[in-house]
Amino acid sequence: MTLAPAGGGASPRVGIVDYGAGNLVSIEQAVVAVGGRVTMVRRPADLADLDALVVPGVGAARPAMIRLARRGLVEPIRAWIEADRPFLGICLGLQLLFEGSDEDGAETLGVLAGRTVRLADAPTLPHIGWNQVERTRPHRLFEGIAEGADFYFVHSYAGSPAGPAEAAILAWTTHGRPFVSAVARGRLCGVQFHPERSGRDGLRLLANFLGLAAAEAARTGGDSNRRPNRRPSRRPSRRRPRSGDLERTA
Amino acid sequence: MLRRRVIPCLDVAHGRVVKGTRFVDLVDAGDPPTLAERYAAEGADELVFLDIAAAPEGRSTLLDIVERTARRAFIPLTVGGGVRSVADMRAVLRAGADKVSLNTAAVAEPALVRRCARRFGSQAVVVAIDARRRPAGGRNGDPDTAEPSWEVVVAGGRRPTGLDAVAWAERAVELGAGELLVTSIDRDGTRSGYDTELLRAITSRVPVPVIASGGAAGPDDFVAAVRDGGADAVLAASIFHRRIHSIAAVKAAMAAAGIPVRLVPGG
Numbered sequence: 083m084t085l086a087p088a089g090g091g092a093s094p095r096v097g098i099v100d101y102g103a104g105n106l107v108s109i110e111q112a113v114v115a116v117g118g119r120v121t122m123v124r125r126p127a128d129l130a131d132l133d134a135l136v137v138p139g140v141g142a143a144r145p146a147m148i149r150l151a152r153r154g155l156v157e158p159i160r161a162w163i164e165a166d167r168p169f170l171g172i173c174l175g176l177q178l179l180f181e182g183s184d185e186d187g188a189e190t191l192g193v194l195a196g197r198t199v200r201l202a203d204a205p206t207l208p209h210i211g212w213n214q215v216e217r218t219r220p221h222r223l224f225e226g227i228a229e230g231a232d233f234y235f236v237h238s239y240a241g242s243p244a245g246p247a248e249a250a251i252l253a254w255t256t257h258g259r260p261f262v263s264a265v266a267r268g269r270l271c272g273v274q275f276h277p278e279r280s281g282r283d284g285l286r287l288l289a290n291f292l293g294l295a296a297a298e299a300a301r302t303g304g305d306s307n308r309r310p311n312r313r314p315s316r317r318p319s320r321r322r323p324r325s326g327d328l329e330r331t332a
Numbered sequence: 333m334l335r336r337r338v339i340p341c342l343d344v345a346h347g348r349v350v351k352g353t354r355f356v357d358l359v360d361a362g363d364p365p366t367l368a369e370r371y372a373a374e375g376a377d378e379l380v381f382l383d384i385a386a387a388p389e390g391r392s393t394l395l396d397i398v399e400r401t402a403r404r405a406f407i408p409l410t411v412g413g414g415v416r417s418v419a420d421m422r423a424v425l426r427a428g429a430d431k432v433s434l435n436t437a438a439v440a441e442p443a444l445v446r447r448c449a450r451r452f453g454s455q456a457v458v459v460a461i462d463a464r465r466r467p468a469g470g471r472n473g474d475p476d477t478a479e480p481s482w483e484v485v486v487a488g489g490r491r492p493t494g495l496d497a498v499a500w501a502e503r504a505v506e507l508g509a510g511e512l513l514v515t516s517i518d519r520d521g522t523r524s525g526y527d528t529e530l531l532r533a534i535t536s537r538v539p540v541p542v543i544a545s546g547g548a549a550g551p552d553d554f555v556a557a558v559r560d561g562g563a564d565a566v567l568a569a570s571i572f573h574r575r576i577h578s579i580a581a582v583k584a585a586m587a588a589a590g591i592p593v594r595l596v597p598g599g
Contacts, residue, residue: 104361107402107428108409115406141453205334208455208510210541212335212377212594232335232594234408236430236455257334272474279408279430281372 094295097123099159099175101139101149109138109172112278116289117271126158133302134168134295135159137175138278140236143198144188146174156191163193166268168295173237176265176272180241194265194272197246200295201237203258215253215263215275223252223264223271223290231283233263235277240274241265269294335594336558337377337565338582339543340572342367344413345385347393351573361482363572365400371572372405375579379409380433380513380567384488386414395427402428410458412513425456433461433513436486439493439500442507449508458543459509460480462489463530464517467521482516482530489517501534512542514578519547521570526553531561543567550577551585558591 096118100106110120113136121128123135137159137165148218150156163169163179171179178190183198189196201209212232217224240261243251253264255274271291277284339563342349354433361367368379368382379401383394391414398411411424412433416598421432432452438445438459449457463482482497484517501512514534516527526544537541541564544557550569 086586105402105425105428105430107399108406108430111403111428112406115403140455206541207539208541209334210455210511211564214333228575236408238455276408279406281406285406 092299093119094292094299095119095121095131096134096136096292096295097121097129097156098130099123099135099150101146101153101155106138109136109278112288113260113292116285116292117290118288118295123155126154129158129162133299134170134292135162136170136172136328138172138176139174139178141174142186142188143174143177143183143190144186146178147188147190150178156255157232160191160193162312163191163270166270166290167297168269168298169271170291171272172278173274176274177239177241179236179265179270179272180243180247183239185239187189193270194241194250194267195247196242198281199242200239201257201259202259204238205258208236209257210236212280213255213257213263213275215255217264218251221252221266222294223266223273223287225286225290227283233273233277233280233284233287235263235275237274241272256320269298307311333544333592335377335592336563336586337543338375338554338586338593339378339380339565339567340371340376340579341380341382341567341569343382343569344394345383345386347388347397349573350384351420351570365404366572368405368409369400370562371579372407375583375594375597376407377594378565380403381409381413381429382433383411383413388414389512391423395423398424398427398429398598399437408427410513412458412460413461413588417444418451421452421456425452431456431458431511434456435459435462438504439484439486439495442503445504445507445509447470449510454508454510454540456513457509458513459496459501459504459507460513460515461501461504461534462486462515462517463527464489464492465527465530480529482533485517488522497530498533498537501538505538505540508538511540513545514542514563516546520545523549525549526557526561526563526566528556528561531557532561535562535564541565547562551582554582555586555589556585557593559589 177198179193181192250265250267252266255263265272269316277287349361355488408430409432411429480521484495543565544563545567557566
């Protein structure tokens with residue numbers, strides 16, 4: 083199978099938000115494997131020149147929000163989403179889009195109506211392992227991926243869209259009761275599973291997401307005024323020094 | 333529906349995968365990232381690296397292996413062996429592992445489980461329990477007790493702890509373990525099948541997923557670990573390394589027995 087992002091052209095610049103400990107290597111490697119150029123985002127200035135933003139993460143909402151706030155990233159992320167720029171929230175990164183989390187009572191980004199709630203009637207918790215993702219409608223994110231394909235989950239809570247956000251529901255998964263495992267609204271995407279740990283189908287999904295970002299890159303071209311969050315003093319985006327080494331594996 | 337997982341375990345020492353009965357007769361079985369990538373392509377649902385040397389001077393080698401693996405095998409990776417602190421765990425996660433397995437250090441200092449879970453989330457903390465069946469006579473040594481019981485052993489099965497394995501499993505979950513890796517030391521390396529009584533004793537008492545380990549000889553043993561033992565995942569080392577059975581063959585047998593598994597095309 084081809085893993086190059088659809089749309090062709092230059093490889094999109096993908097920011098991965100780094101807001102603390104945890105495994106960022108696998109998402110970084112997966113994005114590189116499907117042709118993205120990765121910038122680790124640790125402060126607002128790192129958002130300059132990006133075509134797409136990924137918020138990964140596992141664990142609880144409150145420490146994550148505290149770390150995002152400490153790094154000054156809460157408002158820039160909200161602005162990014164409001165401008166309908168390509169965004170992918172993974173696991174906790176999806177949960178943070180809702181208004182709050184029952185896990186620890188944290189107030190989260192509030193981009194989608196609804197709350198993050200504990201999985202109901204689950205036979206085991208955490209929900210760990212491969213499970214089927216059942217789509218409600220066709221979407222570019224799942225292009226080339228079989229209906230009901232397995233993805234890897236590690237979580238005990240999931241976002242529960244309410245009101246207008248219900249229209250964003252893209253897929254369901256069942257563990258005990260069904261929960262929302264993917265959302266999409268415009269170019270805002272979120273998945274409760276870990277595409278970076280879901281083998282070939284996971285890489286395919288990331289490649290599809292990068293396709294959205296490639297289209298974004300083509301749309302904005304060199305017109306930097308269309309990108310929010312740009313600081314007046316232009317500074318190069320931070321690349322990890324070993325990125326050249328990493329790209330060899332792509 | 334949640335799939336039952338098949339997990340190859342790679343015992344690593346000094347930068348190489350070794351095989352043999354877990355701690356003796358070690359034979360070089362290859363480069364860990366290469367083997368990891370092969371297993372991922374063949375349908376492994378996860379991978380476990382166990383640093384059986386766990387020598388402080390070998391840590392950078394291990395972290396390098398973890399990082400090289402994370403670049404090539406896009407499935408979850410658990411690393412165990414030699415993790416004794418939150419800082420150790422952080423280093424392993426930052427290298428690209430998704431979960432860390434705590435064994436001897438957790439028994440020595442149960443609060444470590446809680447600290448690691450608070451810092452990184454329960455989903456990243458696996459407590460590995462090596463259990464040895466107590467001689468007939470039951471939990472309190474009462475010969476009239478028919479119930480079997482198991483004692484937790486550490487240091488690769490060499491040191492008994494006096495802890496009851498089921499009680500320790502429950503305690504580990506209370507402390508924040510998100511998963512348990514349960515190894516029957518009696519069965520490990522013997523190819524006499526998983527200890528399904530041990531597994532059932534634990535899976536019936538804890539809400540978290542349990543990974544069965546120790547004793548796999550063939551596909552039927554994987555079926556029994558799930559069906560009789562209630563395991564959510566089944567781990568094996570030598571039958572995969574020696575290519576006695578493929579992951580696909582094991583999964584086909586599980587599927588034929590009505591167990592939901594993830595089937596990988598060409599796997």
